[in-house]
Amino acid sequence: MGAPHGHRLHFHGHSPLHRAPAHLKVAGLVAFMLVVVATPVPWVPAFVGYAGVLAVLVALSGVPVPYLARRMVIETPVLVFAALLPFIAVGPRTEVLGLSLSEAGLVAAGGLVMKATLGVVASLLLAATTDPRDLLAGLERLRVPAQLVQIMGFMIRYLDVVTDELRRMRTAMESRGFTARDPRHWPVIGRSAGALFIRSFERGERVHLAMISRGYDGSVRR
C-alpha cells in the first residue's frame, strides 16, 4: 500500500517541466488561466500567443501530443454547450449557412471554446508532468490547509483501490447476467453503491486503526 502509484493521467518523464517544483507549476497554472480568462474575447492575437506558450511547454515536457489529445474528451460537454450558444443568446442576428444565429452568441461561443480549451490543455499538462505526491507537497507549500491536503492524499492513495472494488462488483453482477438498461435496474445499482460506501467507510476505519497502531496522532509527517 505504501508504494507510490501514479494516477492515470501522469506521464512519467524527466523533462524540465517534470522536475519543476509542483507549487510553482500550480501557481503558474492559476496565474496563466486567470490572465487567459481576463483577456477580452476580441483580442484573438493574445489567445494565439497563449496557445504558443502552451505549445512550447508541451514540446518541452516531452509528453506526446496524442496522449494529451486523447484526454481532451473531458471537454466534450463544454463544446456541446458552446455549439448551442449562438442559438440561445440574444442580440443582433446574422445568417450563417441559412441559420439565424446571434452575433454575440457566436463571439461568446468562440471565446468559451478558446478559454476552456487552453484551460484543459494547461491542466492536463500539469497532471501529466506532476507526480501526485509532489502535487500534494506543492499544495501544502501554497498554504492549502494541511488537513485538506491530507484528505486529498488519502483520496488519491485509495482511488484505484476503491474504483477497482467497484469494477469487481460490476464484474460480479455481469457474470450473473445483470445488465442495466433502464431505470427499473436502479435499485440494484443503488444497492451496490450503498455496499461500496460501507466498504469504503470500513476501509477508512481500518486504515485509521492501522495508522494509530503505528503512532499516528492526527498530524502528518513526511
Next chain:
Amino acid sequence: MHVPDGFLDAPTSIATAAAAATAIGLALRGARRELDERVAPLAGLVATFVFATQMINFPVAGGTSGHLMGGALAAVLVGPYTGILCLTVVLGVQAMLFADGGITALGTNVVLMGVVTVVVGYAVARAVQLVLPRRLPMVAVAAALGAIASVLASAAVFVGLYSAGGAVPIPLDTLLTAMLGVHTLIGVGEAVITFLVVASIVSVRPDLVHLARPVLVTRELETRLVAA
C-alpha cells in the same frame, strides 16, 4: 457538468473562490466535531467513494445515462462539514488531475457543487426529518427530498452567479427557466438514486449514516440468566 474556464469572468471567479475558501475554513473546524481525529482517513475514503459513485452510470432510456452529483448524499452520510470537505477534495482532484472543471472555476464549482448542494441538501433533509415520523426508513425519504432541493438550489445559484459575471449574453429569465426545468429532471434522478443508496445503507449499517443518528434506537447490552 463542471463549470469550465472562461464561462464566468475573472472577478466573479475570484469572488466565488473567496466564498469557497471561507466555507472550507468553517467546514474544517466543524469536521473535527463530526469525525474527531479520524477526519483525514475517513473523509479521504468518503471522498474516494463520492468520486467512484460519480463514475456509476444509471441508464435512463435510449442509451443515455446519468450519474449522481452526490452533495446531498455525502451530507446525509457523513454530516455537512465533512461533506463539504469531501466534495471540495473531489472537485479539486478532478480539476487538477483530470482537467474536469476549470482551475479558475474551481471556486465556483466548489460553491455550486460542494457547498450549496451539501448545505441545502442537509438543511432540507433535517427539516423534513422533523416533520416525518421518527423512524429509520424515513431517513432515506428525507435524504431524497434533500437531494432534489440541493440540485435545484445549485442550479438557481448558478443562474445568480451567471447574472453577475456571465461571459455570454443569454436572457436571464430564459436561462432560469431552462436551468430549473432541466435540473428538475436531474433532481428527480438524484433524489431516486440518493433514496436507493441511503435506504440500502440504513438497512445494513444505520450507525454509519449521520442523519440516522437522532432516530437510531440505542440498545444497551443486557446479560440475563436463562433457565436451563
